[in-house]
């Protein structure tokens with residue numbers, strides 16, 4: 001049965017503890033990557049109801065530092081499903097500890113693969129985007145998948161039709 005991005009929507013909210021910061025009292029990048037991986041894996045699991053593994057971290061931008069004691073909300077939803085893999089878009093929102101205002105600090109795109117108990121990839125449900133933004137992520141996802149496969153040495157650049165179309 002087809003699913004929508006809304007079906008996989010996941011929100012994880014937590015604060016930044018002293019043990020999770022660097023000497024500038026900003027959150028470690030690795031700590032944020034782990035929180036994003038957790039939220040995204042739940043979203044991927046909600047989409048397919050199978051075991052999922054992280055296949056790649058396709059894009060992460062650390063746009064703004066996250067101060068100690070901030071409230072960090074990580075949202076994730078599946079943006080496109082392929083045969084056995086799913087692209088998940090993650091957004092990170094921060095509530096500043098003193099100023100209180102909420103702002104977007106980061107965005108990332110991860111790829112998960114559904115696998116069975118024997119660790120073999122298994123098919124996932126089709127995803128149907130609904131909103132304008134979801135359709136834009138959906139349309140660009142094949143290009144990102146091909147780029148990720150080329151960088152991982154799993155696809156020849158000549159076969160990356162979507163990437164080639166960008167430059168033709």
Ligand SMILES: CC(C)(COP(=O)(O)OP(=O)(O)OC[C@H]1O[C@@H](n2cnc3c(N)ncnc32)[C@H](O)[C@@H]1OP(=O)(O)O)[C@@H](O)C(=O)NCCC(=O)NCCS
Nearest residue numbers: 053054055056082083084085111113115121145148149152
């Ligand atoms: C990811 C994994 C399941 C792929 O298994 P595989 O036997 O190589 O399977 P395939 O080549 O058939 O790839 C399966 C799907 O993953 C996609 N994929 C694999 N590597 C990818 C990458 N780097 N970027 C994007 N997609 C990728 C393939 O395109 C394919 O997608 P599709 O079926 O939707 O078209 C396997 O490599 C694995 O288990 N890796 C370790 C995962 C893990 O432990 N993650 C946590 C790290 S701590």
